[in-house]
Amino acid sequence: MRQLELSPRLQLLADWVPRGARFADVGTDHAYLPVWLTLHGRVTSAIASDLRKGPLERARETGRTYGAEGIDYRLGDGLVGIRPEEADTIVIAGMGGENIASILAAAPWTADGEHTLLLSPHTKAEELRLFLMDHGYAIRREALVRDRGTLYPVMEVTAGEMTLAQGQLWGGARLLHDPLGDRYIIEKIIRLMGAIAGKNRSERPEDREKADGLRDTVTALLAMREEWRHANCP
Numbered sequence: 677m678r679q680l681e682l683s684p685r686l687q688l689l690a691d692w693v694p695r696g697a698r699f700a701d702v703g704t705d706h707a708y709l710p711v712w713l714t715l716h717g718r719v720t721s722a723i724a725s726d727l728r729k730g731p732l733e734r735a736r737e738t739g740r741t742y743g744a745e746g747i748d749y750r751l752g753d754g755l756v757g758i759r760p761e762e763a764d765t766i767v768i769a770g771m772g773g774e775n776i777a778s779i780l781a782a783a784p785w786t787a788d789g790e791h792t793l794l795l796s797p798h799t800k801a802e803e804l805r806l807f808l809m810d811h812g813y814a815i816r817r818e819a820l821v822r823d824r825g826t827l828y829p830v831m832e833v834t835a836g837e838m839t840l841a842q843g844q845l846w847g848g849a850r851l852l853h854d855p856l857g858d859r860y861i862i863e864k865i866i867r868l869m870g871a872i873a874g875k876n877r878s879e880r881p882e883d884r885e886k887a888d889g890l891r892d893t894v895t896a897l898l899a900m901r902e903e904w905r906h907a908n909c910p
């Protein structure tokens with residue numbers, strides 16, 4: 677039987693799944709995570725769910741290829757087809773932050789204190805952090821992982837209260853000591869500068885106003901970068 681090796685991003689997520697978890701992977705696609713966790717005996721149960729038939733078929737194929745038994749493959753939108761008592765640890769990774777937020781908004785039971793969420797948005801992480809802050813979730817742990825040249829944030833989230841400043845929405849809630857934190861902040865600043873340049877070319881007054889807001893975010897990120905340097909550079 678072939679050995680399944682996870683990418684650095686999926687390996688970090690796998691490492692954060694508590695031993696013996698009742699696990700669900702929403703938007704599983706190839707189901708690499710539930711298959712790996714099952715093969716390594718890390719979880720008590722595993723649901724692999726996806727919105728679309730094609731990815732779910734790929735998920736089943738991975739299970740067959742690596743001989744992973746007992747995974748529950750489910751077709752469904754977000755957490756709609758999963759009952760709260762079926763999982764205590766839920767991964768939602770590899771999609772936009774706004775998509776992850778709408779999946780959680782449709783399943784408010786994820787903020788009941790009984791569930792740990794491991795979230796890794798591919799884009800718009802700032803929108804996800806804002807949603808979490810406004811809807812009774814707290815980011816307990818956050819880390820960056822570099823995978824094929826791209827930096828991804830990974831967040832461990834439970835029910836709770838948190839207040840994030842504008843810089844933290846963009847630059848990370850808990851990345852002050854992350855070795856890649858500086859790089860992540862710089863990437864965000866570069867992206868924001870591009871957006872500001874675009875808005876400045878516009879004739880519309882509302883775009884000019886938006887550019888002012890984005891400039892404030894850049895200022896907050898520059899201050900965060902200084903904090904990161906103080907914390908990490910002797």
Ligand SMILES: C[S@@+](CC[C@H](N)C(=O)[O-])C[C@H]1O[C@@H](n2cnc3c(N)ncnc32)[C@H](O)[C@@H]1O
Pocket residue numbers: 702703704705706725726727728731752753754755768769770771775779
């Ligand atoms: C790029 S893949 C990510 C696969 C894996 N989670 C990872 O992180 O590598 C995104 C998957 O999410 C699925 N997806 C997108 N929106 C979804 C939703 N609302 N509910 C369930 N699955 C969804 C897509 O069909 C696709 O298979």
